[in-house]
Amino acid sequence: MSQSGTRPFRKPLAACCGALVLGAPLTACGASTADPHAKEITVYSADGLKSEQGDGFYDTVFKDFEKKTGIKVDYVESGSGAAVQRLARERANTKADVVVTLPPFIQQADGKGLLDAYRPEGADRVAAADKDPSGKWTSIVNNYFCFIYNNKELKQPPATWQDLLDAKFRNKLQYSTPGVAGDGTAVLIKALHDFGGRGPALSFLKKLQANNVGPSSSTGQLAPKTDKGELLVANGDVQMNYANMQSMPHQGIFFPAARPGAEPTTFALPYAAGLVKNAPHPANAQKFLDYLLSAPVQRQVSSVGGGFPARTDIDPADPHATALAKIMKNVKIFHPDWKSIDKNLAAYVAAWKGATGG
Numbered sequence: 001m002s003q004s005g006t007r008p009f010r011k012p013l014a015a016c017c018g019a020l021v022l023g024a025p026l027t028a029c030g031a032s033t034a035d036p037h038a039k040e041i042t043v044y045s046a047d048g049l050k051s052e053q054g055d056g057f058y059d060t061v062f063k064d065f066e067k068k069t070g071i072k073v074d075y076v077e078s079g080s081g082a083a084v085q086r087l088a089r090e091r092a093n094t095k096a097d098v099v100v101t102l103p104p105f106i107q108q109a110d111g112k113g114l115l116d117a118y119r120p121e122g123a124d125r126v127a128a129a130d131k132d133p134s135g136k137w138t139s140i141v142n143n144y145f146c147f148i149y150n151n152k153e154l155k156q157p158p159a160t161w162q163d164l165l166d167a168k169f170r171n172k173l174q175y176s177t178p179g180v181a182g183d184g185t186a187v188l189i190k191a192l193h194d195f196g197g198r199g200p201a202l203s204f205l206k207k208l209q210a211n212n213v214g215p216s217s218s219t220g221q222l223a224p225k226t227d228k229g230e231l232l233v234a235n236g237d238v239q240m241n242y243a244n245m246q247s248m249p250h251q252g253i254f255f256p257a258a259r260p261g262a263e264p265t266t267f268a269l270p271y272a273a274g275l276v277k278n279a280p281h282p283a284n285a286q287k288f289l290d291y292l293l294s295a296p297v298q299r300q301v302s303s304v305g306g307g308f309p310a311r312t313d314i315d316p317a318d319p320h321a322t323a324l325a326k327i328m329k330n331v332k333i334f335h336p337d338w339k340s341i342d343k344n345l346a347a348y349v350a351a352w353k354g355a356t357g358g
Contacts, residue, residue, distance in 0.1 A: 034095075034280035040072045041284045044087065045100040046080040046182050047220040048240035049141065049271065049305060056243065057141070057305030065291050071284045079218050080105040080182030087114045087276060094278040097285035100140065102182030102237075106272040107342040110136045115274040118286055122293030125311040129335070130270055137274035140292045141301050142308035143239040144328065145186040145269045148223065148251045150232050157254035159264075161194065164233060164256065165207055174213040174222055175235040177358065179349035183219035186269055187235050188352055189336055194258035194265060198348070202355040209356045227251045237269055242324060243306030255331050263332040270310065 050058040062073040078086065080101040087099060087109060099109060109115050110132065117135040130139035149157045158164050164173060176184030191201035213231070216222060222234035223241060227248035241253055255264035273292060279285050291297060298309040302321040309316060341348070352358060 036281055039070045041097040041281050041288055042074045042095055043098045044076050044083045044096040046102055047077050047218055060304050069287055079180050081180045084109045088112055096276045097279040097281050098273055099276055100271050100273045102269050103338050104342045104345055105182055106137045107338055114277055116277045118275040120289040120293045125313045127312055137272045139270035139310040140273045141271040142310050143237050143269050144266045146236050146238050146253045146255055148226050148234050148236045148241050148253055150226050150229050150250050151252035152250040153229055153232055158256055160257045160260055169211040169232055171213055172232040173211045174231050176216045176219040178352050180217050181219050183235050183237050193334055202351055206355040223248055239307035253327055265332045265334055267334050267336055
């Protein structure tokens with residue numbers, strides 16, 4: 001397993017990588033007819049960790065895991081909310097073994113009864129805030145919400161939310177859809193925090209709609225548009241956007257402040273993994289979750305994946321880890337109340353739709 005700090009990064013996949021067909025008749029409620037002894041697992045995941053060029057974090061992890069265990073990983077990619085919706089639709093005939101998604105959708109999956117408790121080896125080294133106390137999910141890659149801008153067209157990124165209302169961003173700004181994409185939901189969460197509540201946050205987002213291109217189910221689709229100049233500003237997350245900077249050099253990362261003179265803010269948006277309830281291959285899935293939190297893989301989170309290790313005992317010093325620390329310097333990190341957000345998410349999204357016509 002290479003830990004080279006000079007590995008080139010490529011852009012992540014933006015759409016579903018492939019559909020997995022397991023169309024056998026049902027034998028029991030919630031059960032799958034897949035062979036539980038087959039050397040395979042299926043992972044449903046939010047985008048950002050896999051590369052079209054085959055050199056991303058998932059690409060490396062899947063290949064090395066299969067080499068180590070003989071277990072093949074079948075991968076299905078979507079937005080965070082879409083992954084949970086698919087799990088819910090398939091609960092009568094479960095097809096996925098592991099789900100990886102962003103908050104608050106991992107909490108949503110738990111609330112819908114879609115996850116089984118499993119504490120992977122190494123989970124004791126993950127901070128309490130980054131895992132479920134009952135063992136339903138554990139962060140595997142830490143990450144932070146951000147915005148991106150085209151640094152060829154703009155000499156400086158917008159400093160505040162208010163700067164995004166400038167007419168130069170009309171039809172040149174886009175953020176992914178709250179309630180569907182994890183990073184899109186994060187736009188709403190940051191606005192709620194920065195503006196001090198639902199009323200002022202939605203009032204601003206209603207004004208911003210004049211510049212917004214429209215909905216996008218996947219945040220990964222927005223980075224190449226920003227790099228090409230089709231967009232000047234979009235939302236994203238630090239891991240995904242940093243990881244594709246080499247193939248998309250005209251995107252820069254920024255964190256808008258609530259108002260002039262205020263500190264730029266963000267919050268942790270980790271990739272969290274859980275064992276799917278009634279998984280077709282639960283033993284294989286547990287081995288995979290153990291592998292994701294193993295020390296060698298966690299050291300690759302920055303050097304290969306452009307992210308932040310979930311384990312607190314891993315302190316990477318590779319060039320990418322150094323660059324990531326520089327990006328996060330002087331950015332104030334706040335801590336959302338994920339239980340409250342999960343409880344109120346449907347209402348927040350409905351209010352956002354009402355305010356923006358989204």
